[in-house]
Amino acid sequence: MTVVTRSISSVSGQALRGARTGIPVVAPAKRQWSVLVWFSYFWIGLVVFLAIFASVLPIAPIDAVVGPPRQPPQLGSLDTLLGTDGTGRSLLSRLIYGGQVSLVVGTVSAAGGVLVGTILGLLAGYFRGRVDWIVTLAADVLLSFPALVLLLAITSIFSPSVPTLLIGLALTSTPTFIRLARANTMAWSSREFVRAARNMGASDTRIVLREILPNVVPTIAAYLPLVVAALIVAEGSLSFLGLGVPPPTPSWGGMINAGAAEMRTSPYLVFVPATVLFLTVFALNQAGEHLRLRFDRTLRD
Helix, strand or coil: CCCCCCCCHHHHHHHHHHHHHCCCCCCCCCCCCCHHHHHHHHHHHHHHHHHHCHHHCCCCCCCCECCCCCCCCCCCCCCCCCCECCCCEEHHHHHHHHHHHHHHHHHHHHHHHHHHHHHHHHHHHHHCHHHHHHHHHHHHHHHHCCHHHHHHHHHHHCCCCHHHHHHHHHHHHHHHHHHHHHHHHHHHCCCHHHHHHHHCCCCHHHHHHHHHHHHHHHHHHHHHHHHHHHHHHHHHHHHHCCCCCCCCCCCHHHHHHHHHCCCCCCCHHHHHHHHHHHHHHHHHHHHHHHHHHHHCHHHCC
């Protein structure tokens, strides 16, 4: 039976070939990126570029007075493009240098959580038994504490600083990667190629590192931007509460906290850093979701 398909001119040739052979021809699906995905990658690239090259950009130092205090955004000068804060410092400069802090804190703490969580998740998912029970219990204990409460406790015991934030945020992100690595390890360890390697006499170390880990890494890497976005929000929340990065080092949460007292008279002091924080977190979430759909093999296998 010949299948006749009416299509647009771009696939008409394939339809004619299918009609001649009697075999339906389906055009391959085209992967399209939405405008939000394009914007998200552009925004992440822009923020990373500005943070890396902040020292060579034609902007004022973070502690330099560039104009009158609480000057609203205006054209004419790059330093006053987004306005000035309560002491006359450039908001644009402080946003760019604050991006360094937020990106470093979010990325480094997420990398620490990935390293520890992946190792523990691999051990728990592969060896099962007592190891799985101990690792799962530790992850459940950490998850039983609200992340913000745990971070507040850590920063109140130790003096607020970048190392304290890194340790606290890495600790809160570790259980997520433990569960993710454990679930994927349990799924991959039951596959035929792992059983074949075990039957051929391969050691547990080789099976974990050579057979399972390469299949677990793409899934974990796809979720990494989502975790980085959550950690940036957590760092901003702590800085807003005065327990984050200590001044004079700028941070987006600290800038929001500093402008909250003048919200009625100078709302841009809050809206400008809050908008940058929102766009960055939104872009990371969009990029993370796109990478998860693209590289998470558990969604296709």
